[in-house]
Amino acid sequence: MATELKLVLRNPRSVLLLKTVLFLGFLALAKIGGFGWLPILFFIAATSVLFFLPFFQTFSYFVSFGFFLITGSVFLGKLPESYFFLGAIIFAALFYLLLGVKSLVMVDRVRAYLLFHLSVFFLVFILFFQSTGEFNTFSLLMVFAVSYLLFREFFKFQDLPGISWRQKNIFSWALAFLSLQAVWVIKILPIGFIQSASLSLVLVFILGNLAGNYLNGKLDRQTLLKDITFLVLAALLIFTTSRWGI
Secondary structure: OHHHHHHHHHOHHHHHHHHHHHHHHHHHHHHHOOOOHHHHHHHHHHHHHHHHOOOOOOOOOHHHHHHHHHHHHHHHHHOOHHHHHHHHHHHHHHHHHHHHHHOOOOOOHHHHHHHHHHHHHHHHHHHHHHOOOOOOHHHHHHHHHHHHHHHHHHHHHOOOOOOOHHHHHHHHHHHHHHHHHHHHHHHHOOOOHHHHHHHHHHHHHHHHHHHHHHHOOOOOHHHHHHHHHHHHHHHHHHHHOOOOOO
């Protein structure tokens, strides 16, 4: 038995799968505890241990991991009972993706990271648009701060030869400001919070793609046309599936 366990632990993918199963177990304990403060703190602490060990490229993805844990805990705590199992499986899959990117196990690390990165953005937008009441400065500042940190990590992950950290930082601030303006306008639209979050996610994806191509020197008319076409089609799809109301 001990020999078989050692063989399993030597396989990086088996280790990731084991950590993902443990993640689901910790999530189940948080659910049993009603997502109270103590169960959530235990879930965050236990999951952080799974993420930090081994201590390799930990801080490269610490920002998105942290927001994933915080927003995920809040989101799953609000999720109806009938959808919790599906939500837990999706979150476990995202955790597996991040571990795979961090440990260099994923073959296509760029797409895996992008999927995780956008998922964290979507969680942030879901919680923002789901909140009732009028605008308040704190929530808008939180969206701005989170967007800046996530974009900064995104540019750090990108392979951008010849681009200084100062330039990446400036682009992160600029995209965070544009994201803030976008969610401010979208919040006014009389559509559901899921549609609002989806539209915000599309805009964030387009902004990140345009900025990445620009810094790589690959931004041309064809790329710009593709992004605009995708934005228009995605917006039309979101609007047609929305229930408009004041």
